[in-house]
Amino acid sequence: MLFRFVERKWWYFLVSGLIIVPGAIFLLLGGLKPGIEFRGGTLLDAQFTSAPPSEEVRDLVSGLGHTAIVQRTDGERLQIRTAELTIDETTAVQQLLQERYATKFVGVNPSSVSASFSEEILRSAIWSIVLASLFIVLLIAFAFRNFGWAAFRYGIAAIIAAMHDALLVLGVFAILGFFFNVEVDSLFVTAVLTVIGFSVHDTIVVFDRIRENLKLTPGEPLNPVINFSIMQTMVRSIITSVTLVFTLLALYSFGGYTIRNFALALLLGVISGAYSSVFNAAQIVSLWQEIEDRLRGRTRPPHKGLTAV
């Protein structure tokens, strides 16, 4: 009995599309909100034993001449965001909070980033995404080097699957940013890059099986080999994702506010990565092969790499 993973590929692509498109729309609407690291500014993370209403704190800070956005985040914590403040101004805000809420004020963690430095951080974030993707394509191509030029189609399919997962995470955070003002920082970029790494990690296991099975059964058409390989590796994909989901759920629930969004991004990415490596990655390779066959007008060609094996 074989599950028809390849033959139903358009259904799986449709599911991916339905999940990704809403997020992509909010991405285009500018839902992804850059944090102070990427646009400069000051953030005061204030902890209370019982937090005062955010409007009250906002008015208090604006009394010092700073426009502030105040948000209650986690338990008795308030995040106060303003334009970039000098250290004297930051200290003044802190002293004011301390005087005003002496009994219930625990402490504040201020951080400031200047606009010039934030540009640099953003640039290095973008570079790291581009370089990481490039190196991963090369790594996969190397893994499939026996297939000659066809190696790159596996590399590119793995990257498309990884982009699928990155896009899903970005989309969800665009929605969160649009409705709840959730901001993204360099930790988020890290999460996206890690998701890309994971997704490729997952996909490689499937592709490695395809490679092995192609070697074992020369002459077999590509699609059945793909179906068989996915089925053989699916249990492992699920188990691994489940263990990762466990650790991430623990991080999300108990790790505190600072890493909650980070854990959420990874959680989404890991689940999406498991889906894309089972239902998308190899299907893209198969689609590529079909398109190539159609262009060349062949009906039932042997799979690529057969002669090289």
Place this chain on the structure above:
Amino acid sequence: MSRFWPWIVGLIAVLAIWVDVPKHGVSSFPFNCPGICFRLPGSAPGFQTEIKTHLGLDLQGGTQLVLQLRPDKLPGGTTTIPLAELNTQARGVIDRRINALGVSEPVIQALGDDKILLELPGVSDLQQARDIAVRQAFLEIKVPGEGGAFKSLEPPLTGANLKPTSVAFTGANQNQPVVQFEFGSPDDQRWIQLSKDFVGKPVQITLDGREISAPRIQQVFTSGGGIIEGGFTTQSAKELSLLLNSGALPVPLDIVQSSRVEPTLGQESIQKSLIAGAIGLALVALFMIGYYRLPGGIAVVALLYYTVLTYAIFRLIPVTLTLAGIAGFILSIGMATDANVLTFERLKEELRSGKSLRAALEEGRIRAFSSIAYSNAATILSAAILFFLGTGTVKGFALTLGIGVAISFFTAVIVTQMLLRAAISFPALRRRSLYGVEEREVERARELRSAPVVRA
């Protein structure tokens, strides 16, 4: 596998546990050494370093600044000294200032040529941190020019050649703090010459372009010394003395990033992430034992081994643990499981096809290897890129994730395999059901093998 592996693995475990055990609070160590020590024969001081967990600022509290060198703000608007040299000099000055204050374990690092990263654990006063970092402490003596304004000498007489200064007290009750200074050669001769040229007139002592006092020269000096009176408190006189002794910054610095974490809030983060790590590990352990039975239990032992070893390596290198770093570590626990899952799934497959335990184990190991190697390589690669391109939190995360995955490769390939081999040497542990494979599945595989295989 070599028969030496069990010894090596065991030795590593013992060493790792020794490294992990907290050393502080224990009163005596052999040879008074709480860590790694090499005592060279003779009078050589040897090498001594304490083994401990290095916590980042976000966990232990403190202040972090990123400083931008601004040579364009120098008086001439430019300088012939290369940026890298200015950076080194500026870090030297800041280092001397911090040492004088007694901040323990500060970090003063160049970020490229044009930036400096400064981390001050335990300093929670942002203003104090700023003063340490960006006060230029450029002392200059100016003389009366035309129209009552003061002007610089040619070349300027600056604090570059000062001997160490100190705080003294003057006034009727000997209670007015002043800063005593003395020029070294050849500026001491210029200072004496200046007093001859301008006797009876005021000279101006400026710090960073601002006047701190303008005393009248009463008589010709006989030495290169003098005092600065500026209506100081004892505290501010001490600060000025310290700044002058540490030297002036060679270039103005701007703060482009600052952050401060309260020690109490850092403590809270440590507790939270420890709880998260423990719960994560427990969940994975339960799941693995529940699903894989005997191999699952072996995987949990390997996972504990992995945790102990990784933590030891973090303490040895040492890796500074931040919140993001701990997240990377916890995540790598999940990753470490993957290599075991790959091995066990292969093992099951081989068992189902009717192979003996020993043969299945060997076949599974060989076949799972390439998947484990390539997939770990993908993660280590992205961690390496994050490490080299990232800053701050990103670097910490990438480092712990990368090290974690690298070590998990070792534990999955060597330690798990070793334990599995050890397990099957006990006859009681050789039943296939302990490995999650039913006997009838194997029977069916045997029957199928005699029939022609149809796959699609």
